Amino acid sequence: MQWPELECPNCTAPLADIQDETAVHCRFCGVTLNLYRSLCPSCGFLDRVERPLCSRCGTNIVRACPACRQIDWAGMESCTNCGGPLDMLEIMFKSRIRDTRERLQLQQSEALVIKAHEAAQAEARLERFRKVERDRLSELAQHTVEKKKLERRVLGGILLGSALFAVVMVVIAVLWAWMGQ
Ligand SMILES: [Zn+2]
Ligand SMILES: [Zn+2]
Ligand SMILES: [Zn+2]
Numbered sequence: 002m003q004w005p006e007l008e009c010p011n012c013t014a015p016l017a018d019i020q021d022e023t024a025v026h027c028r029f030c031g032v033t034l035n036l037y038r039s040l041c042p043s044c045g046f047l048d049r050v051e052r053p054l055c056s057r058c059g060t061n062i063v064r065a066c067p068a069c070r071q072i073d074w075a076g077m078e079s080c081t082n083c084g085g086p087l088d089m090l091e092i093m094f095k096s097r098i099r100d101t102r103e104r105l106q107l108q109q110s111e112a113l114v115i116k117a118h119e120a121a122q123a124e125a126r127l128e129r130f131r132k133v134e135r136d137r138l139s140e141l142a143q144h145t146v147e148k149k150k151l152e153r154r155v156l157g158g159i160l161l162g163s164a165l166f167a168v169v170m171v172v173i174a175v176l177w178a179w180m181g182q
Contacts, residue, residue, distance in 0.1 A: 006045075007025060007040070007045070007047050008047065009027040009029065009030060009032065009034075009047075010034070010039075010047050010048055010049040011027060011030045011032045011049060012027060012029050012030040012032075014027060014028070014029040014030070016047075023035065023036055023037050024036060025047075034047065034049075035051060036074070037063070037073070037074035038051035038052075038062065038063060038074070039051050039052065039062065040062065040074070040076070041055035041057065041058060041060055041062055042060065042062070042074065042075050042076025043055065043058055043060035044057055044058040044060065046058070048062075060075065061075045062074065062075055063075055064087070066080040066082060066083060066085060066087065067085070067087075067088075068080065068083050068085040069082050069083040069085070071083065073087065075087075
């Protein structure tokens with residue numbers, strides 16, 4: 002393991018005494034730091050205290066092995082417990098977008114995607130409402146047409162009935178006149 006040039010987070014002196022790849026001792030202020038729990042594998046920032054995330058760039062400092070859940074330093078290439086490989090891609094990707102401006106852009110584009118998704122959902126909801134309204138209107142129109150048809154049929158029936166009645170009355174009148182002669 003090649004450690005980057007480290008600076009004591011306590012007194013900012015350069016740290017040369019890396020003891021056993023897990024701890025470092027500062028000759029100047031006497032502090033001993035656990036590398037595996039406080040050194041950021043992405044930006045190389047050594048923290049005064051052990052943290053799950055780097056306080057400078059936000060990268061994970063420790064993480065769990067996906068196979069055995071052993072908690073290891075995030076810069077490890079393989080698990081110290083089961084020897085399984087630990088994915089380095091995540092860290093490489095994170096260090097590539099370390100630049101805050103780039104990260105901000107990524108967040109903004111994510112926000113845009115979310116906004117577009119929400120707009121699409123709202124549009125779909127509106128479209129559903131429109132369809133319900135259209136269906137209601139066409140049903141109403143259909144209903145009106147049928148009602149008019151029925152009215153016409155009833156009116157036609159009445160007219161026909163009246164005409165027949167008039168014809169019958171005329172026939173009766175004619176018969177009556179003929180018999181009276
Ligand atoms: Zn120091
Ligand atoms: Zn960092
Ligand atoms: Zn493991």
